[in-house]
Amino acid sequence: MNLQNTSEGVSQILEEGKMLKLKVSRGEKGIRLDLFLSRKLPKSISRNMIQKAIKEGKVKVNGSVVKPSYRLKGGEEIILEVPTKEKPEILPENIPLDVIYEDKDIIVINKEAGMIVHPLPSKTSGTIVNAILALCDDLQGIGGVLRPGIVHRLDKETSGVMVIAKNDFSHNFLSLQFKNREVKKRYLAIVGGCVNKDYGVIDSPIGRHPQIRIKMALLDWGKSAVTEFRVLRRFGKIATLVEAKPKTGRTHQIRLHMKSIGNPILGDKLYGKGVKDTIFGANRQMLHALSIEFKHPRTGKYMRFNAPLPDDFKKVLLNLAELEKKEGDGDET
Numbered sequence: 001m002n003l004q005n006t007s008e009g010v011s012q013i014l015e016e017g018k019m020l021k022l023k024v025s026r027g028e029k030g031i032r033l034d035l036f037l038s039r040k041l042p043k044s045i046s047r048n049m050i051q052k053a054i055k056e057g058k059v060k061v062n063g064s065v066v067k068p069s070y071r072l073k074g075g076e077e078i079i080l081e082v083p084t085k086e087k088p089e090i091l092p093e094n095i096p097l098d099v100i101y102e103d104k105d106i107i108v109i110n111k112e113a114g115m116i117v118h119p120l121p122s123k124t125s126g127t128i129v130n131a132i133l134a135l136c137d138d139l140q141g142i143g144g145v146l147r148p149g150i151v152h153r154l155d156k157e158t159s160g161v162m163v164i165a166k167n168d169f170s171h172n173f174l175s176l177q178f179k180n181r182e183v184k185k186r187y188l189a190i191v192g193g194c195v196n197k198d199y200g201v202i203d204s205p206i207g208r209h210p211q212i213r214i215k216m217a218l219l220d221w222g223k224s225a226v227t228e229f230r231v232l233r234r235f236g237k238i239a240t241l242v243e244a245k246p247k248t249g250r251t252h253q254i255r256l257h258m259k260s261i262g263n264p265i266l267g268d269k270l271y272g273k274g275v276k277d278t279i280f281g282a283n284r285q286m287l288h289a290l291s292i293e294f295k296h297p298r299t300g301k302y303m304r305f306n307a308p309l310p311d312d313f314k315k316v317l318l319n320l321a322e323l324e325k326k327e328g329d330g331d332e333t
Contacts, residue, residue: 022078029074033061036072037080049083058083090119090148095131100161100305105170105298107132107149108163110307113284117153117162128162136166151175152183152249157267160187160289161307165297173297178249184293187244187254188232188309190286190316191263192272195231195240202227202257206250215270216252218260225250227257235320236327239266239280243290254287266316280323281316288313 022040034054038047051068053059059080061070098110109128111117116127124130132149149164151174165171177183207222209215226247233241240263244254255271258264264272267282293304 018082020080020082022080024072024074024076024078026074028072031072032068033059033066033070033072033078034068037078041082045083053080053083090124090129090133092134093125093130094134095126097128097131097135099135100307101303102135103298105166106163106174106296107135107166108161108292108305111154111159111162111289113157113159113310113312116156118147118150128164132164152178154289155252155255155285155287157284158287158289159307159310159313161292161305162289163292163294163305170297174294177294181247182295184291185246185289186291187246188288188290188313189242189244189254189258190266190282190313190320191240191242191258192266192277193239193263194234194237195229195242195261195263197231199230200228200261202229202260204257204260206253206256216250216256218256223250224248225253225257227254229258235324238323238327239320241317255285281312281319283312286313286316 022037024036028036034047034051037050037054037059038045041050050059054066054068057065059065059078061072061076061078063079098112099107100110101108111128116123118129119125119127129148129150136149149166149171151163151165151171154160154162163174165174174183203224203226204218205220205222206216206225207219209217210219228245228247230243231240232243235241242258242263244258246253252271255265255268259268259271266272266277266280266286268274268277268285268287272285288309289307290309291304291306293302295301296303
């Protein structure tokens with residue numbers, strides 16, 4: 001039996017089913033076994049997967065099978081079989097999509113709000129990927145099992161333009177452009193309150209929230225995140241229509257950056273007032289990917305695609321305009 005030895009943790013992706021030997025230091029005394037392993041193994045291996053492996057007897061401490069809650073005494077030798085990640089089957093589904101452009105290499109869509117881009121272990125249907133698989137016969141496997149063809153993503157409640165790769169060549173070409181920050185993206189956002197500056201740049205690093213895993217946070221040790229914004233219209237002190245140009249592509253970047261200057265996006269349940277914004281008609285976060293510009297992987301020509309504003313976004317703008325007018329009428333004597 002070939003064992004991989006490590007006492008410093010595992011940073012690289014390990015082969016599933018491979019046997020691994022770990023040494024517990026004296027300083028790690030008292031830590032639960034499942035927590036110890038979750039700290040040592042790659043983040044792609046969840047704590048639930050680790051607990052399952054322990055219960056199935058695939059983890060031994062000094063040659064014995066113990067419980068996930070076993071408290072380490074320090075100095076033990078742990079031998080485990082690297083847990084196998086469950087790979088759910090992703091099936092094509094006949095879900096209507098608003099296709100803006102398509103050729104043999106790429107497909108550009110106008111994503112509607114409410115759709116998840118790629119499947120999750122807990123949700124394997126009703127996503128953009130399921131719909132794309134039905135449109136493109138040869139997409140399966142491009143970019144991974146759960147994210148075939150996906151080179152960037154939009155949040156579930158964000159609407160707007162997205163580009164998807166249809167083959168490995170396009171996937172690699174587009175991914176490199178995103179990595180090198182060569183793709184130009186423009187968003188429209190309706191934010192709460194009055195944004196005082198006509199123009200600004202928010203340069204604040206972002207990382208995963210240390211306590212709430214579904215949230216991101218501004219953290220000194222986070223990844224670089226830069227958003228350029230410009231005010232398009234102010235609705236008195238109620239709200240502001242903003243054009244945002246993210247120079248980086250961090251999760252929840254525009255939402256978090258706008259909140260950081262005191263102007264969260266209307267309807268944002270995670271970072272803003274959420275349900276209270278329904279008085280304006282904002283039943284979801286008012287963020288729309290307006291345009292995207294990139295170099296075509298096959299021709300090398302720059303292409304730009306726009307996605308028209310959805311009806312709910314336009315309705316909120318009309319409601320705000322009416323409220324602004326009423327406020328203005330009320331100021332007259």
